[in-house]
Amino acid sequence: SAVISQKPSRDICQRGTSLTIQCQVDSQVTMMFWYRQQPGQSLTLIATANQGSEATYESGFVIDKFPISRPNLTFSTLTVSNMSPEDSSIYLCSVSPGGGRGEKLFFGSGTQLSVL
Amino acid sequence: GNSVTQMEGPVTLSEEAFLTINCTYTATGYPSLFWYVQYPGEGLQLLLKATKADDKGSNKGFEATYRKETTSFHLEKGSVQVSDSAVYFCAHVSNSGYALNFGKGTSLLVTP
Numbered sequence: 001s002a003v004i005s006q007k008p009s010r011d012i013c014q015r016g017t018s019l020t021i022q023c024q025v026d027s028q029v030t031m032m033f034w035y036r037q038q039p040g041q042s043l044t045l046i047a048t049a050n051q052g053s054e055a056t057y058e059s060g061f062v063i064d065k066f067p068i069s070r071p072n073l074t075f076s077t078l079t080v081s082n083m084s085p086e087d088s089s090i091y092l093c094s095v096s097p098g099g100g101r102g103e104k105l106f107f108g109s110g111t112q113l114s115v116l
Numbered sequence: 117g118n119s120v121t122q123m124e125g126p127v128t129l130s131e132e133a134f135l136t137i138n139c140t141y142t143a144t145g146y147p148s149l150f151w152y153v154q155y156p157g158e159g160l161q162l163l164l165k166a167t168k169a170d171d172k173g174s175n176k177g178f179e180a181t182y183r184k185e186t187t188s189f190h191l192e193k194g195s196v197q198v199s200d201s202a203v204y205f206c207a208h209v210s211n212s213g214y215a216l217n218f219g220k221g222t223s224l225l226v227t228p
Contacts, residue, residue: 004159033215042120043160043218045210092160096214104150105216109159 002027002097006108013083013115020079021111023093028073033094033105034066043092049076083115118143122206122219129196129226137191137222139180139206147209149173149182149189150216154203163191163204196226 003026013019023032034046046066049055055068069077080087093108123138141149151163151173164173166182166189173180178193189206206219 031214035218040220042220043205043216045215045217048212048215094215103214104162104165105160107152107160109157 002029002095002106004093004095004106004108006093006111008111009109010112011114013113015084015115017083018079018081019083019113020077021091021093023076023078023108025074025095027097029095029097030073031096032070032076033096034068034076034078035092035094037090037092037110039089046078046091080113083113085115087113088115089113118147118208118211118217120206120208120217120219122204122222125203125221125223127222127224129224131198131226131228132195133226135191135193135196135200135224137204137206137224139189139191139219141187141189141206141208143187143208144211146184149180150207151178151180151189151191152205152207152218154205154221156202160205196224198226198228200224201226 005024032049035043037043045058046061047055047057049068049070051070067079090110092110094105096103120141148167150165152160153163154160164175166173169184171182180189180191203221203223205221207216210217
């Protein structure tokens, strides 16, 4: 299992600013994932962050907009850059402690972001 | 592409009623299927899973059977409780094999 601490839990930000979301895991994990959940929508995978390599972004997401750091096996950050109201969403950190294909994922409680 | 479709909510039921939340998927091959649940104020957590056709996942009185002929994984519970009020997400493993593709979620409210 894994316990994930994600912060901030919520924030209200001004257009054009950036917010960095932190994800701390209580155990070492190889694979970490960042998801976005827009109002009324499903969870959408933003990127996969493996320690020691560049994050892999899904279609529609780019590093300049969502830079990710993965300095060690227990921590990652996602930055939402140059925010606009369309970025208002819940951002979720997720890990796969088992590291294998088809393994269950554990999720943080999310960061609710509102952009004015 | 791969996707998951689940029934629209919100679903409102009286306590002890029968619950079905429909989920269908499109995918290459036969990926593992999952139901996740998000209780109010909490993070998503795995409710049950099935890894191959005809498998039945079960947990906390909930069940779902992997039906490859109908590409479905419907969630059922014979008698819901107020404490089952939550948002339920159907998911399957993505093409990468590691991340998950989720449906939009179905909100369930159970009233006394």
